[in-house]
Amino acid sequence: MVNKSNTDWRFKIAHREALIGVVLAIFNFIWWFGFAYGLGSRPVEEYTYVLGLPAWFFYSCVVGFILISILVIIIAKFFLTEVPFEEEEEEL
Amino acid sequence: MNIGVIAPLVIFLVAIFAIGLISSRKMESDKGFLQNYFLGGRELGGFVLAMTMVATYGSASSFLGGPGTAYTVGFGWVLLAMTQVVTGYFVLLILGKKFAILARKYNAVTMIDFLKVRYNSPAVAILSAIAIIIFLFSAMTAQWVGGGRLIESLTGLQYTSALFIFAISVLVYVVIGGFRAVAVTDAVQGAIMVIGTLILLVGVIIAGGGVPAIMQDLLNENPRLVTPFGADGSLTAAYVSSFWILVGVGVVALPQMAVRAMSYKNSRSMHRALVIGTIVTGFIMLNMHLIGIFARPVLPGIDVGDKVIPLLALEVLPPWLAGIVLAAPMAAIMSTVDSLLLLVSSAIVKDVYLNFIKPDAKEKTVKWLSFGVTGILGIIVFLLALQPPELLIFLNLFSFGGLEAAFIWPVVMGLYWKYGNKYGAIASMITGMVSYIALHYYNEAFGNLLGVHTVTFPIVFSFVAYIAFSLLIKKKEFLF
Numbered sequence: 001m002v003n004k005s006n007t008d009w010r011f012k013i014a015h016r017e018a019l020i021g022v023v024l025a026i027f028n029f030i031w032w033f034g035f036a037y038g039l040g041s042r043p044v045e046e047y048t049y050v051l052g053l054p055a056w057f058f059y060s061c062v063v064g065f066i067l068i069s070i071l072v073i074i075i076a077k078f079f080l081t082e083v084p085f086e087e088e089e090e091e092l
Numbered sequence: 093m094n095i096g097v098i099a100p101l102v103i104f105l106v107a108i109f110a111i112g113l114i115s116s117r118k119m120e121s122d123k124g125f126l127q128n129y130f131l132g133g134r135e136l137g138g139f140v141l142a143m144t145m146v147a148t149y150g151s152a153s154s155f156l157g158g159p160g161t162a163y164t165v166g167f168g169w170v171l172l173a174m175t176q177v178v179t180g181y182f183v184l185l186i187l188g189k190k191f192a193i194l195a196r197k198y199n200a201v202t203m204i205d206f207l208k209v210r211y212n213s214p215a216v217a218i219l220s221a222i223a224i225i226i227f228l229f230s231a232m233t234a235q236w237v238g239g240g241r242l243i244e245s246l247t248g249l250q251y252t253s254a255l256f257i258f259a260i261s262v263l264v265y266v267v268i269g270g271f272r273a274v275a276v277t278d279a280v281q282g283a284i285m286v287i288g289t290l291i292l293l294v295g296v297i298i299a300g301g302g303v304p305a306i307m308q309d310l311l312n313e314n315p316r317l318v319t320p321f322g323a324d325g326s327l328t329a330a331y332v333s334s335f336w337i338l339v340g341v342g343v344v345a346l347p348q349m350a351v352r353a354m355s356y357k358n359s360r361s362m363h364r365a366l367v368i369g370t371i372v373t374g375f376i377m378l379n380m381h382l383i384g385i386f387a388r389p390v391l392p393g394i395d396v397g398d399k400v401i402p403l404l405a406l407e408v409l410p411p412w413l414a415g416i417v418l419a420a421p422m423a424a425i426m427s428t429v430d431s432l433l434l435l436v437s438s439a440i441v442k443d444v445y446l447n448f449i450k451p452d453a454k455e456k457t458v459k460w461l462s463f464g465v466t467g468i469l470g471i472i473v474f475l476l477a478l479q480p481p482e483l484l485i486f487l488n489l490f491s492f493g494g495l496e497a498a499f500i501w502p503v504v505m506g507l508y509w510k511y512g513n514k515y516g517a518i519a520s521m522i523t524g525m526v527s528y529i530a531l532h533y534y535n536e537a538f539g540n541l542l543g544v545h546t547v548t549f550p551i552v553f554s555f556v557a558y559i560a561f562s563l564l565i566k567k568k569e570f571l572f
Contacts, residue, residue: 021185052303
């Protein structure tokens with residue numbers, strides 16, 4: 001369309017970062033669901049335990065949480081771009 | 093009455109007052125009363141931003157109702173609670189920089205301001221204001237009940253007097269301090285929540301004789317407690333997974349979260365907040381709910397879920413430490429209540445009064461009106477909370493779901509889809525709210541439709557309505 005040149009360059013970055021958020025959430029869900037119901041659906045007598053916690057719970061929730069935290073740190077450090085928010089800041 | 097427990101709590105409340113007062117002094121800065129009172133002048137740094145999001149979101153249900161349910165249901169409920177970790181990064185990444193940039197461009201102070209400019213429609217604004225006032229009002233009442241109950245169980249005071257103390261403490265600093273006071277006290281309260289959680293976790297593990305011993309006790313009592321399916325086997329994978337929408341990704345549409353996503357200073361604050369928010373949310377959710385389960389062998393036979401955490405703290409910790417730890421749920425409740433109060437007040441003053449009744453009101457009038465409305469709202473909620481409904485957590489979830497069904501697509505699609513227009517937004521909000529309420533009553537009567545939480549289908553319906561009406565009526569490209 002005519003206004004292509006008017007599209008704010010910052011929005012391109014914003015769109016990419018929103019997409020990262022969606023991908024991370026989907027990964028988070030698969031990890032959480034996979035371990036919880038993959039390991040947790042066995043009969044209780046066959047459960048194994050890690051640090052005293054049921055293995056399904058340990059991998060799904062404890063490891064899952066730590067893993068997601070690490071991924072968020074990596075994303076914030078290397079994949080997100082700093083952009084100015086105010087029009088006047090543009091020169092900085 | 094236990095002075096040793098009450099003293100730390102009182103000190104905590106006084107400290108919060110002091111912070112509220114100091115922050116309000118800073119409010120005399122340059123950006124104008126509305127921006128400052130309702131948005132803290134868009135100057136939040138990363139740590140305060142993260143903590144205010146966690147504290148606003150982590151409410152009575154994460155500290156009292158949730159662990160109480162985990163106590164009854166077992167590990168299945170901790171699994172469910174962990175769906176909330178996603179909120180730590182999802183809200184900020186999805187609304188993200190585009191929301192922050194547009195909010196500044198539109199000079200938006202509330203989520204409704206943003207919607208009004210984006211869709212160029214007063215109807216969208218008024219509909220949103222109604223939704224916020226109704227649904228957040230019920231959320232707020234639930235939280236006040238929680239606050240009153242907590243003080244009641246700690247001090248032995250009558251519920252009415254307990255609620256009165258709570259109401260006064262919240263009102264004073266919200267009315268005086270505004271958003272910055274709320275955000276700064278949230279940061280302090282968030283820190284208290286983390287420390288309180290950690291102390292209580294250690295306390296309960298020691299009291300239970302270590303994690304393996306606790307697990308053995310649970311297995312002996314009812315093996316289902318350690319499965320993902322709940323003590324009576326009724327937590328299905330579909331039901332638990334549908335909480336990913338309710339308390340996970342759907343949180344993006346909650347006005348109290350969205351307003352925080354336009355309040356930060358720069359992109360560096362946002363990046364820091366992502367990391368801190370995710371870690372703190374996950375830490376609190378995981379450990380508070382684990383504490384709920386671990387409490388079962390330590391303190392068997394509690395039948396009111398909300399009392400598990402207060403009773404446990406009094407049981408396993410020395411009194412003074414229990415006082416500090418119990419300041420955590422207190423902090424959680426207060427910080428949720430204060431932000432909701434401010435939000436409903438902003439919906440009335442900013443979105444209804446200034447938009448429709450008197451757009452040219454003087455700054456001074458607006459100022460006194462803001463104080464007045466906030467105060468009166470507080471009194472009304474107090475009166476409602478005097479007759480407390482039994483299940484705090486479900487009342488709270490009801491309002492979350494209703495707001496999510498109403499706002500998620502107008503906000504998210506409004507940001508990222510150029511063909512979204514006001515017809516789509518209005519259709520989506522009405523569809524979302526009406527189908528949510530209808531389905532809520534259907535599910536109450538006949539059990540959950542297809543075994544998932546009420547919020548699931550209304551979110552699908554409102555999505556279809558948004559797309560259909562945007563394309564069918566006056567389809568036009570929107571230039572951001």
